[in-house]
Amino acid sequence: MNTKYIDLIDQTYEFPQEEFSLNNHQLQFHDIDLMKLVSNYGAPLKFTYLPKISENIQRAKGWFAEAINKHNYKGTYKYCYCTKSSHFKYVLQEALKNEIHIETSSAFDINIIENLKAEGKINNDTYVICNGFKREQYITNISRLINNGHKNCIPIIDNYEELGLLSQGIDKNFKVGIRIASEEEPKFEFYTSRLGIGYKNIVPFYEKQIKDNKQVALKMLHFFINTGIRDNAYYWNELLKCLKVYVQLKKVCPTLDSLNIGGGFPIKNSLAFEYDYQYMIDEIVNQINLTCAEANVDVPIIFTEFGSFTVGESGGAIYEILYQKQQNDREKWNMINSSFITTLPDTWAINKRFIMLAINRWSDEYERVLLGGLTCDSDDYYNSEQHVNAIYLPKYRKDKPLYIGFFNTGAYQETIGGFGGLQHCLIPSPKHILVDKDANGNITTKIFTQQQTSEQLLSILGYEN
The missing domain is CATH 3.20.20.10 (Alanine racemase)
Structure with missing residues (x-):
């Protein structure tokens, strides 16, 4: 039987795609080793792949040049x-x-x-x-x-x-x-x-x-x-x-x-x-x-x-599944180690859809789940309404960490979420990584901002000494 997560993706979509591929059962995004990113910087984290910005600008310029030439x-x-x-x-x-x-x-x-x-x-x-x-x-x-x-x-x-x-x-x-x-x-x-x-x-x-x-x-x-x-x-x-x-x-x-x-x-x-x-x-x-x-x-x-076309497809967010809660006979909640309301506010505010995929464990069996954020707000979730269809992920196991990624999140999420400011339930803003390529085409990374600290939040709230 085709019960593995990779089988599900192959049956549902054409895969691999231009920006997505697999290496050793782990997801690659524009040839970025996402599990290496997690290993180096931890999760949750956000990242921006800078070359995608220039790529989309050049694509649009090329399309218009072709149309202008075609129609004289x-x-x-x-x-x-x-x-x-x-x-x-x-x-x-x-x-x-x-x-x-x-x-x-x-x-x-x-x-x-x-x-x-x-x-x-x-x-x-x-x-x-x-x-x-x-x-x-x-x-x-x-x-x-x-x-x-x-x-x-x-x-x-x-x-x-x-x-x-x-x-x-x-x-x-x-x-x-x-x-x-x-x-x-x-x-x-x-x-x-x-x-x-x-x-x-x-x-x-x-x-x-x-x-x-x-x-x-x-x-x-x-x-x-x-x-x-x-x-x-x-x-x-x-x-x-x-x-x-x-x-x-x-x-x-x-x-x-x-x-x-x-x-x-x-x-x-x-x-x-x-x-x-x-x-x-x-x-x-x-x-x-x-x-x-x-x-x-x-x-x-x-x-x-x-705007979104320029920068949207350059962004991504990676979370770890912390825990699974079986709330009734049908609903399993996978709890992420962050919040959708604070880090992907468009999913909460306007049911914005993003590409969501497992980062690792593609060779494992899958299950249907709901995704929940850490805040105490009942609206802090991501489900089939935002995702077009039901959410399937590799089965939760305590002994095998599972990481998931949301992709093409580069437009609006930071400003709407209040980057560097107060977050709902004081969930800290995650670390943000800039990903680029050097002159030889090799992937490079650097930290743009560290994860928010309690001292930063307390200072905003007026609790500084």
């Missing part, structure tokens, strides 16, 4: 990274190796931009697309960046008052974009995004506030879909509505030359994941080309803002 598209393409997905310096440094641009969402992002400029990582030619609702500090920081010579900083106007506030703070000519308030998917509890300006109001807004303002040039129309770029009727319908606005605006605004199709690509959340990236990009470029040709206007520079 006369415009160019700009890749932006959304810093909100992960603000860490090691992420930005790796991403910026690939001649990309930056999208920001709040005031302190601008401080990061200034830090990177001081280090020579970006320059005044780097596009900085400033999204989000802009409070006073954000306006002040954007104004400072532009006043100091960053000519390609483009604030995206989110509401009717922002342009006036920016004009007060900026002492030279500057460029802006306008964000479209897209209609949300039918399943949403509201019809229109709270962000941006409605489709019907964009041309009147331009004519009233921008057209005769000699200080301001409208450069970009920004289109964002919350659910991301997906091959469904909702996405294509909203894209076509956006393109109609673009050509209407272009006819009265000669400075408009860029279309930002924000809303990112999905990332792999299962070994059965399928998504035709090249087809989607081909069709997007084709639709823009056809719409502009029909309206007899020049095609725009295409900007994308990829």
Whole structure:
């Protein structure tokens, strides 16, 4: 009988896959020896595989280059990274190796931009697309960046008052974009995004506030879909509505030359994941080309803002199964030595799915289990609702430690989980390891942060002496 864990994976999925393979019945991720990582650094731990960031950026650039060539598209393409997905310096440094641009969402992002400029990582030619609702500090920081010579900083106007506030703070000519308030998917509890300006109001807004303002040039129309770029009727319908606005605006605004199709690509959340990236990009470029040709206007520079796609697939988390609890005749709970609420908050908050696999013991028999975290909160678990289907792992044995990994967790989890701050039930943040390759292609590792200590948590809580 095929009762081993490796048999289950082989029967359910095509395995090995591009990033996953086995060596001596132990899982490898991008050729990283995960059990060696555990042996060297212990568990729980988080890790970031830096080369995957550059790999995904180059993949997207290649897909767009192919589509632009295929459709004889006369415009160019700009890749932006959304810093909100992960603000860490090691992420930005790796991403910026690939001649990309930056999208920001709040005031302190601008401080990061200034830090990177001081280090020579970006320059005044780097596009900085400033999204989000802009409070006073954000306006002040954007104004400072532009006043100091960053000519390609483009604030995206989110509401009717922002342009006036920016004009007060900026002492030279500057460029802006306008964000479209897209209609949300039918399943949403509201019809229109709270962000941006409605489709019907964009041309009147331009004519009233921008057209005769000699200080301001409208450069970009920004289109964002919350659910991301997906091959469904909702996405294509909203894209076509956006393109109609673009050509209407272009006819009265000669400075408009860029279309930002924000809303990112999905990332792999299962070994059965399928998504035709090249087809989607081909069709997007084709639709823009056809719409502009029909309206007899020049095609725009295409900007994308990829956050999760850039950094998500670089991250992973490894836990040890501490104990198994048989709570009734059907449910076995494998308790991990950390917490899902604190280390993978998206699994708890929005039932986010990640790839989960055993790290070792692939030749052992398997069983169906539920996974529980260490906190005293009943919501601290990971089950079939998050995992698409039932969870199977090698059978728990006290004498044979079992380690499990969650993969493609590199976007949002640290910031949502409150990296370096208080954790639910004071469960400490785990150690974080940076994994890279040297000039010879050999895997290298270094500690980014150690596991949180009681002294650090007590200091935050005000118990320091």
